[in-house]
Amino acid sequence: MTGKIFAAAIVIVALVFGAVVYYTQVYYYYEPVQANGSTDVMLLNTATGEREPILYENFEAIDANSSPIRYRACFTTPMSIPMLTETYEIYEGAEPRVAPGWFDCFDAEAIGGEIEADTAVVFVDERNREFGIDRVVAITDDGRGYVWHEVNDCGDKAYDGTPLGDECPER
Structure with a gap:
């Protein structure tokens, strides 16, 4: 017993x-992240190398201080992809990270499917926001937008123990 x-x-x-x-x-x-209404969504201008705010509405975001890759945001924008691609830097190889199920607006599988189908383009917001972590913004043909943090090549090297190259910034 x-x-x-x-x-x-x-x-x-x-x-x-x-x-x-x-x-x-x-x-x-x-x-939840409180929107400031002006600089919540920014993209890296290819000509100036500076981050610039873009037009957006319906901004929702969450973040956690327990990890640098937990940031997720959703928004809508009236700006077209052709205009954005002429002005802002495109980010290659981005894969959306899964958000908690209760954060309904961010569906990583659907966003990834749109990126693969070329109905969404991913742009650079900020490189090395924190060492090895970039903030990226995906915008779809119909004006929906998503933001998340992506581990870049320097972050991959740092986390797996590979020696960092000269292209990586100081930690």
């Missing part, structure tokens, strides 16, 4: 621990 009670206690403790870990990963660390 004592063995059954001990086994039940282990199962209960494991379930409670699992629930706490799930809650902390999916809900606890995330906080």
Whole structure:
């Protein structure tokens, strides 16, 4: 009888621990980001090398201080992709990161599908926002936009232990 009670206690403790870990990963660390209405969405101008705000509406964002890649944002813009591609730097190889299920506007699979289908273009917002992390902005043909943080080549090298090259900034 004592063995059954001990086994039940282990199962209960494991379930409670699992629930706490799930809650902390999916809900606890995330906080809504308050939009400032002017510089929440910026792109890197190819001519000047400076970040510039673009027109946007309906901005929603979340972030967490537990990781530099947890930032996600959604917005709409009246700006067209042809105009944006003439002015702003395109980001190659971006893959949207999965957002918590409760952040409904950001569906990484759908955004990735639009990028693959060439109905969305990814632009640079800021390179090395934090060492090894770039902020990127994807904009679709119909004016929906998404922002997330992408691990760049320097970040990949730093995290897997590969020696950093001269092209990487100082940490």
